[in-house]
Amino acid sequence: MGEFTHIDHTGKVTMVDVTNKQETSRTAKAISKMFLPDEVMIHFANGEINSTKGGVFQTAIIAGIMAAKKTGELIPLCHPLGLNNTNIDIVVSNNNEIEITCIATVFARTGVEMEALMGASIAALTVYDMCKAMSHDIVIKETKLLEKTGGKSDYRAK
Numbered sequence: 001m002g003e004f005t006h007i008d009h010t011g012k013v014t015m016v017d018v019t020n021k022q023e024t025s026r027t028a029k030a031i032s033k034m035f036l037p038d039e040v041m042i043h044f045a046n047g048e049i050n051s052t053k054g055g056v057f058q059t060a061i062i063a064g065i066m067a068a069k070k071t072g073e074l075i076p077l078c079h080p081l082g083l084n085n086t087n088i089d090i091v092v093s094n095n096n097e098i099e100i101t102c103i104a105t106v107f108a109r110t111g112v113e114m115e116a117l118m119g120a121s122i123a124a125l126t127v128y129d130m131c132k133a134m135s136h137d138i139v140i141k142e143t144k145l146l147e148k149t150g151g152k153s154d155y156r157a158k
Helices: 057-070 112-129
Strands: 024-035 050-051 085-092 098-110 137-149
Touching: 024 057, 050 057, 050 098, 050 112, 057 085, 057 098, 057 112, 098 112, 112 137
Parallel strands: none
Antiparallel strands: 024 098, 024 137, 085 098
């Protein structure tokens, strides 16, 4: 820990060489939290926000899964991974907040933290995009890694 893993001994940017790492089962869970104003929440019924573009949460789930699968194409030094599973869940609270969680799993030589973060982030951006006609007071409050398992060490947010 503490070293920049994407910089070699000469200071050149490089992809991390995972050739000699052990393949293990790896899981990561990330969350994006959002605030949706009343102008958006009045459209919430039966577990979904319906907009002129369609079902917001179902579309966000699909977008998040697609994004997690494309993480290696979008973040320059990420390894391309064939994910074993990606799951997005959206929960609405009483105070106009939603929590979007993304769990990504893989059996590989490298972790899936970026895939989980990408899935949660893009799902949140999709909610924003689909609801912005109702209000621009939507806020994506935070996106963070909650936990990861497998590999050299496990992590759980405090």
